[in-house]
Amino acid sequence: MKKIRIGIIGAGRIGKIHADNLRRHPQAEIVAISDLFASPELQAWADERAIAIVTKDSNELLNNPDIDAVFICSSTDTHVPLIKQAAQQGKHIFCEKPVSMDIRQTEEALEEVRKAGVQLQVGFNRRFDHNFKAIREHVKAGSIGETHLIKITSRDPEPPPEAYIKVSGGIFMDMMIHDFDMARFLSGSEVEEVYAQGSVLVNPVFGDHGDVDTAIVTLRFANGALGVIDCSRKAVYGYDQRAEVFGSKGSVASTNDQANTAVLSTEQGVISEKPLHFFLERYNNAYIEETEQFINVLLQGGEVSVSGEDACQAERIALAAKISLRDNRSVKLSELK
Amino acid sequence: MKKIRIGIIGAGRIGKIHADNLRRHPQAEIVAISDLFASPELQAWADERAIAIVTKDSNELLNNPDIDAVFICSSTDTHVPLIKQAAQQGKHIFCEKPVSMDIRQTEEALEEVRKAGVQLQVGFNRRFDHNFKAIREHVKAGSIGETHLIKITSRDPEPPPEAYIKVSGGIFMDMMIHDFDMARFLSGSEVEEVYAQGSVLVNPVFGDHGDVDTAIVTLRFANGALGVIDCSRKAVYGYDQRAEVFGSKGSVASTNDQANTAVLSTEQGVISEKPLHFFLERYNNAYIEETEQFINVLLQGGEVSVSGEDACQAERIALAAKISLRDNRSVKLSELK
Amino acid sequence: MKKIRIGIIGAGRIGKIHADNLRRHPQAEIVAISDLFASPELQAWADERAIAIVTKDSNELLNNPDIDAVFICSSTDTHVPLIKQAAQQGKHIFCEKPVSMDIRQTEEALEEVRKAGVQLQVGFNRRFDHNFKAIREHVKAGSIGETHLIKITSRDPEPPPEAYIKVSGGIFMDMMIHDFDMARFLSGSEVEEVYAQGSVLVNPVFGDHGDVDTAIVTLRFANGALGVIDCSRKAVYGYDQRAEVFGSKGSVASTNDQANTAVLSTEQGVISEKPLHFFLERYNNAYIEETEQFINVLLQGGEVSVSGEDACQAERIALAAKISLRDNRSVKLSELK
Amino acid sequence: MKKIRIGIIGAGRIGKIHADNLRRHPQAEIVAISDLFASPELQAWADERAIAIVTKDSNELLNNPDIDAVFICSSTDTHVPLIKQAAQQGKHIFCEKPVSMDIRQTEEALEEVRKAGVQLQVGFNRRFDHNFKAIREHVKAGSIGETHLIKITSRDPEPPPEAYIKVSGGIFMDMMIHDFDMARFLSGSEVEEVYAQGSVLVNPVFGDHGDVDTAIVTLRFANGALGVIDCSRKAVYGYDQRAEVFGSKGSVASTNDQANTAVLSTEQGVISEKPLHFFLERYNNAYIEETEQFINVLLQGGEVSVSGEDACQAERIALAAKISLRDNRSVKLSELK
Structure with a gap:
């Protein structure tokens, strides 16, 4: 063997x-x-x-x-x-x-x-998440027709320490780069234009390092579809990772995973579990699958699921978002060439 | 009496x-x-x-x-x-x-x-919807702390006839004006800046009249919070009217109403009802309540729930969105004065 | 007119x-x-x-x-x-x-x-409830094939006062008679045999009057299908009225109605609304519809939706349940003739 | 080591x-x-x-x-x-x-x-399922007060082959024995009395071997609480394994696990995933955990989670159910001694 x-x-x-x-x-x-x-x-x-x-x-x-x-x-x-x-x-x-x-x-x-x-595979682990894969498969199968809107929610349960914030490269390059990749993955289309709005609402330390902790990024795709990602460094109820693709024949949306399906009903209300706490819990199986697929490609040949070009494109979108936020204007990816 | x-x-x-x-x-x-x-x-x-x-x-x-x-x-x-x-x-x-x-x-x-x-009351009926009111009450009660993000989904089940499109005033003034009001209502804060992206994806007739049928509008509020509204003239599965407010202590979100809670599980999948078809179904009770409150103010005095100034502010946001889309740039409401 | x-x-x-x-x-x-x-x-x-x-x-x-x-x-x-x-x-x-x-x-x-x-119509208002009607329509349309199991949950938010308990006729005749009718309505089949278990767990006052406050009743239908109703005089989280019909091609189940769809996510958990409090809230529209249908039959002719024979059958099941609980044995409806 | x-x-x-x-x-x-x-x-x-x-x-x-x-x-x-x-x-x-x-x-x-x-541990793997454990923990923590009702749904996606049916020991000993154990596990109380109703509705082959394929079993617990298990050999939509415990302070209920959270909304309806297909999928982690706990007890001492006495009790309930079905009467466990 x-x-x-x-x-x-x-x-x-x-x-x-x-x-x-x-x-x-x-x-x-x-x-x-x-x-x-x-x-x-x-x-x-x-x-x-x-x-x-x-x-x-x-x-x-x-x-x-x-x-x-x-x-x-x-x-x-x-x-x-x-x-x-x-x-x-x-x-x-x-x-x-x-x-x-x-x-x-x-x-x-x-x-x-x-x-x-x-072979080079890049660690966009979320492409291997069961929920996002299911959305992608519906989009690919034509279940929702032509894609019109893509929505991604990306919120961490807690911000990283200041030492990390300093060298993180900023919210777009560090955190939302996953979402930029996800937008391309889900839609199967290329981003052409980016507009970013950001605020420091979670912790002033982000502002101290020229970063924001809350952002909304609008995307325009080659096929005219529009996308939006909302992002926060701190969702107290847990890791919030949802997506929706809406099109001419319908919509497909995923919610978070929970530790269990138990629902408690009392005089206080009907209470269910919070989302799984953070990426290690949510993407546990996705990490397993990305490694497995990489090894299988090395063994059997074929193309890796996440290429170097995928990495480049996500970085370009992140850079465009960075310029957009700095200049408060819409930025076309073609400007970056 | x-x-x-x-x-x-x-x-x-x-x-x-x-x-x-x-x-x-x-x-x-x-x-x-x-x-x-x-x-x-x-x-x-x-x-x-x-x-x-x-x-x-x-x-x-x-x-x-x-x-x-x-x-x-x-x-x-x-x-x-x-x-x-x-x-x-x-x-x-x-x-x-x-x-x-x-x-x-x-x-x-x-x-x-x-x-x-x-007295003057303006017909922003959605402020009287049970779901949006519940969100507003949670926000007001401080359940989610300081507001950071506001998200609104606004999709009609079918586009209006061309005769109406011609005189509608465009997607921002005709359709999203409700959502602009909702953004102010849910957040309890004023919009200061607007960026709009739009596409003609549903029907070219919108483009013929200088309009779009699919749009994403980003909002910046006075308190630094960010908002986003996604809008489509055609959601084949029904009237899609959802909202979420996210803040320092959590999030509150509403989904659509359905005709009944019955869920059918078969070999084909687990199937539940579509959202109520359109505004007459979804906002039936909201229409009743807005009239009732208006009459009660006339009888008992006090302030109406939706004032003329509320109408003005929503129109200003719609105008800013219109300019933003035309010029592909972010527009501050202060420019309009 | x-x-x-x-x-x-x-x-x-x-x-x-x-x-x-x-x-x-x-x-x-x-x-x-x-x-x-x-x-x-x-x-x-x-x-x-x-x-x-x-x-x-x-x-x-x-x-x-x-x-x-x-x-x-x-x-x-x-x-x-x-x-x-x-x-x-x-x-x-x-x-x-x-x-x-x-x-x-x-x-x-x-x-x-x-x-x-x-004409005589009996006040089994629940047959007019939007959720139960949707189940009935799926069963009638054959969506779940042949009926195998029927499950009904029937729990009041609070027990009636002692003065009422005394003359109520007991849990089967007073409260579960609605559920016995619902079992016939949902299945479209006749009950042939009944077994009842009951306990006094909510309040000893029920026992003082020879009644129980918590019960499970098993039903056997003419077509071999089995049914079960669980009943409590006190569900602190509100009026709990659910049903499920399971068959050869699948299952259809309804949950409760809620005042709104808002869901609050905080560090404490994900909290949604409790069921509507009691029958006036839950069956508001059902009451309206049953009167409307009665009047329409008087105006236009035809058959009422709930006949005297329906009342009789529900009473027979209630009586069988009463005997079953007293004697701790299964009781056939044919014994009552 | x-x-x-x-x-x-x-x-x-x-x-x-x-x-x-x-x-x-x-x-x-x-x-x-x-x-x-x-x-x-x-x-x-x-x-x-x-x-x-x-x-x-x-x-x-x-x-x-x-x-x-x-x-x-x-x-x-x-x-x-x-x-x-x-x-x-x-x-x-x-x-x-x-x-x-x-x-x-x-x-x-x-x-x-x-x-x-x-040491002897018995393979009641479901006690290690994340959903049932969550219910048990809520019950133990007193979240729902005193237990009044226990409901378990247990439906296989497809019947076993005839060769297996012959030697299976019947639906109570083979399939529902898990549910009898679950009833004891969830309630933390002992079953004292059993009444079983059964039918052959899925496949006559069950009847040929003196067995039933559809059953409802009512349980009475030592503390007066009542329980009910509904069981079918064939749920076409997948493995249906749910439970609810209802008590003086509320209710806790679990639903099935699904392969992913994606929901598709189209003109046809709102469609989500079916339950995980069968026990290998649903109880994958439960199997892992039961072995792990067994090994850990052997290494570190202590008591196993599922004892021989637990096995005995479940078998006694199964036997009582068998006699109950045969004689169509309620059977006390004390009769079996």
Whole structure:
């Protein structure tokens, strides 16, 4: 039985999630993990999982001829150099989103990937969510006819710490980039124009770093359809991730997942569960599926579900939103070329 | 028992609805009805309801000293002159929306109303809908804390005929004016800035008359909150009228009403009722309540629930949306002054 | 325009509801109302509604040749003599449920009705409820195939006062008689066998009067289908009235009605409205419709929707349940003959 | 790190599910698997999972001193002798439900378990379902006050093959035994009396084997609460597994799980997903959790979540239901002693 030998770069939360999900795949084998702060705890964690190599130096993975593919889960600023180096070493790549905060650099990295002929999948995990997939399938099957409106709600249960806000790249590049990808995924059409409104309503610390914490972004698609994403860094009732696509023959909409279906009726009212708390709960299965599909493509060939070009497009929309908010004007993606 | 004697101007669908709702109020008496096309059918309709005067000439009502209040249900272009004349005659006024398509004229009419000291209520019936009222009450009670986001969905089941499209004043003034009022009502805050995107996706006839049939309008409120309204002239599954207000302590959202709660589960899926078909079904009780409240104010004093200034503000937002769509730029309401 | 002239016997809550609903019908005219305790308040109430005759003596109505139909809304023990007398006087009859607590007497009353050839409709108002009607229509249309199971939930928000409990006839004859009728209505089939279990869990006062306040009744229908009704005198969250019919091709189920669709999401959970509080709220429209249909049958001919035989069958099931609970055994309806 | 070494007896569907779930536990190690029909396919399946011993003879497991615990997943008639033998060999036992179809035998097996002092957990997997657990937790926490009514819906999507029907032990012992356990679990109270009604409505083959395919069972609990279970062998829309507990302070109810939350609205209606198809989908996580808890008890001590006595009680209720249906009378559990 053929096995794909994998090195994981970056042992933060998401790196470890991918590791544990990869271990479920009978044809995936984690050979090595690297992290700048490789600690005794990481060594213990790796031992439990029989991961042979634990290192501070990602070169040990990238230069290791036994490794077929790398998962790049380190900080965003390292993505581009790591992709280039991995591609040059002929390794397939799974890279977390965003590839970078500078489209030129992202494009350069993708060019390297193309030259090397390796596979690259980007971590837009939400495309693998059961609810969003169901919407996509209805849209593709023509159940709602021609697409007219796309609506996405994207609200985190709590804002990240200030240290992260500083380097996050801002709400559009960090948080809504998922939604920009989702808008393209659900509609099957390209965004041509973007208008963004934003406010600092959750915590002034966002304003201190030139960011907003509440935003509404309007999208115009190539086919004339319109889209809107509403976003907040803090929904006290939990992770709020909904979408709707409306068209000439109807509408398809998804709500959140809940821990259970129990409903309590008392004198106080009829009470059901809150949405699952955050992305680890909501997208648990989506993370499993994205890794599985990536491994299967490496084993069987074919195209990855989320390409480098998908990453680029989402970054372009994020950049347009950033300019739109700064200048308070509508921005066409064609301006960015 | 004191009675309010009423004259109805305009015997179209909405005029007749108001008439039948007024008949439910023990202290309202319909004395007269006027319509340019006063037909034998109208005479018969009035006879059944024991309405004494049926006339083609609204002056017969406006000059009739026995009439305390008029319901202006004629075409929009007649509203301003009728309001002025009614005010000068000292009659209280219930006027359908919009007051006019020209804010200057609306303001002039309101000035006349103020001078005369009569009551004027505008027909934003949705403020009386049980679902929207429940949202408003939660917002007012502080259940969701400070308001951050307001979302409104407004979709008709079918477009109006071309004859109407021509004179409708466009999607913002005709259809979304209700939603602009709803945004102010739900948030309890004023809109300061508007950005509109629109497309012709339902029927090219809208484009022929310089209108759009699908639109997304972004609003910025005085308190920094953001709003968005998505609008379509055609939702094949029925009248889609939902709203959500999201804030620092949570969210409150309403869905549509259905004819019944029966759910059918078969091999094909789990099927529930569509939303109530159109405004007559959905807002049936809201129409009853708006008339009742108007009559009660005339009997007991106090302030009407929807003032002339409310009409003005909604018109200003509609105008800003119109300019925004034409110029593809964000428009501040302060520009309109 | 032909009018049906009506006399109402019994001016309690339900008598007054029927009166106000009858006033909505353009071809119904209330001529008289009688009540043993005809008070000045009743006189005032009747004056407001222009009801000419207010009397303590029901004979004044029954002997009045100007009256076409009577609504019998007095206490249950008066129903049978009043039905007989009204029939003998050639008056059509609307009678509240149950007709009596003794099937022999009910049958005698029906015999009189048959002889006189007058119409008799019984007040099983729930057959006119939008949710139950929708279930019935699906069953009739064959959407769920052959019926296998029928489930009814019937819970009051609060128990009646002790004075009423004493004379109510017990939970089966007073409260569940509606559900027994509903079981027949929804299934379109006859009940053949009954098993009842009951407990005193809400309030010992029920036990003091030989009654129970919580019950589960199992039904076997002629076609082999099985049914179950669960019943409680006290559901603190409101009036709980649900039904489900399950068959070879699927299931159709209804839930309760709510005052509005608003849903509040906070840190505490996702909270929606409780069911409408009690029968006046939930069955408001059903009461209107049952009177309307009765009047229309009197005007246009045809068969009433709820016949005397329907009343008899529900009473038979209630009696079987009573015997079943007393003897703790299954009781066939054929035993009662 | 201590490991629990496990042998699995019976390599049918459920045996293999337990095997794969056990492999997720870092401290569980499957040493052997036995099956009367140990085939080359089973050997291949075991090889993939590195299970060392594959045998036709369960004695090889039961006599193997390296094995700490056995999972008894063979046919029901083998459970009792296997439990006795395993207990005598000092092995902990996980046994599928029902332990047997003869309570005397079940009691004898439990006696052997007690003497040996080994742990025994019975496979009532539904106690680990997220929805039923949530109900149980609300009941335990007192959210609904004193329990008055318990309702369980239990419907399979399709009947088993005739070969299975013949040996299944009948609907009460085979299918509803889960529901009898659930009734005890949810209420935290003991069943004292049972009345069962049943019909053959799905397929005459059930009648051919003296069984029914549609049943309603009424339960009376020690604390006076009443329960009802409705059961069908065929719900065409999928596996229907719901429960409700109603009490003095309110009600808590769970609905089914669905593959996704997407809702499609078209001219035809509003369509959502059917319930998850069958027990493998619905109880996937429950199976994982029951094995995990069993292993954890073996590692850390404490009491298993589903004891032998729980199995006995469910069997007693099933037997009472069987007698009740045969004799068409209510049966007290005390009669069975």
